[in-house]
Amino acid sequence: MLSRKTKYGIKALTFLAKSNAIDPIPISVIAKSENISQKFLESILLTLRKARVLSSKKGKGGGYYLLKKPEEIKIAEVYRALEGPIAMVPCVSLNFYEKCDDCPDENKCSVHSLMLQVRDNTLSILEKNTLADLIKM
Amino acid sequence: MLSRKTKYGIKALTFLAKSNAIDPIPISVIAKSENISQKFLESILLTLRKARVLSSKKGKGGGYYLLKKPEEIKIAEVYRALEGPIAMVPCVSLNFYEKCDDCPDENKCSVHSLMLQVRDNTLSILEKNTLADLIKM
């Protein structure tokens, strides 16, 4: 399951990409337009800012804006920042690898090989889709 | 993330498929071999039994056995029984569809279209892989 956090994050980014604004857009505007709790969205955008997807401007006339062009923002990057690993089990994760405690030999594990296939496919979709692709849809 | 429940379930089924036994195999044997808590595995196998993937024999000499040939058991079926929907958001689920409360129009939702791609790919992998494929690996 995709968490609301990630879902809202992608929606907010899509909104920013669509709006194509020069000036920063305040959280309140995004929250209202996308039906997201403003306080919750605050923490999400903060995460995306720390992940260098967004930047912000404080004070009056402030808000959030994309740090890169929509074509340059891969969904995989956003997903990892908000949701964490793309892999469904840590033992097939590229960026968040962990050994399974119950598994003596990964290469003989049926779940491992299966989830490797799933990861490869999901990853390729999230890597090839950018924010620019999402606003076309 | 794949839950331990599903992971253990697939491992247990793989064990049964590999063992190729005529007689039922007791939970205790599977649990020991796969490093799974026996009590936890009990509830998992019960779920798989209700999903008609497994059947069981009670009493002395009892245990669990596959209801179909490994080639006939799709991983998608197992996944749905243990983990639930394959889709990452309910609004793109085939078997567990639900409308999003925050989304006025699904067809215009960027997350929806993206997750549709992910679902299609994951689904095709889980549909084409059977237990028989898993024991080869």
Next chain:
DNA sequence: GTTTACTCTATAAAGTCTATAGGAATTATA
């Protein structure tokens, strides 16, 4: 200096996952 808006930390509430407990029911077999 007032208003607007982001920043940061803490925490509450609800939900989910993992696992365990304990007893009931069933079967084989000595």
Next chain:
DNA sequence: TATAATTCCTATAGACTTTATAGAGTAAAC
């Protein structure tokens, strides 16, 4: 028929995660 082995079923505890909310702090504009 008694015993041991095994599944069946329900309840529940404990830990963890998710989804927010609160409130005080910081910065910028005018």
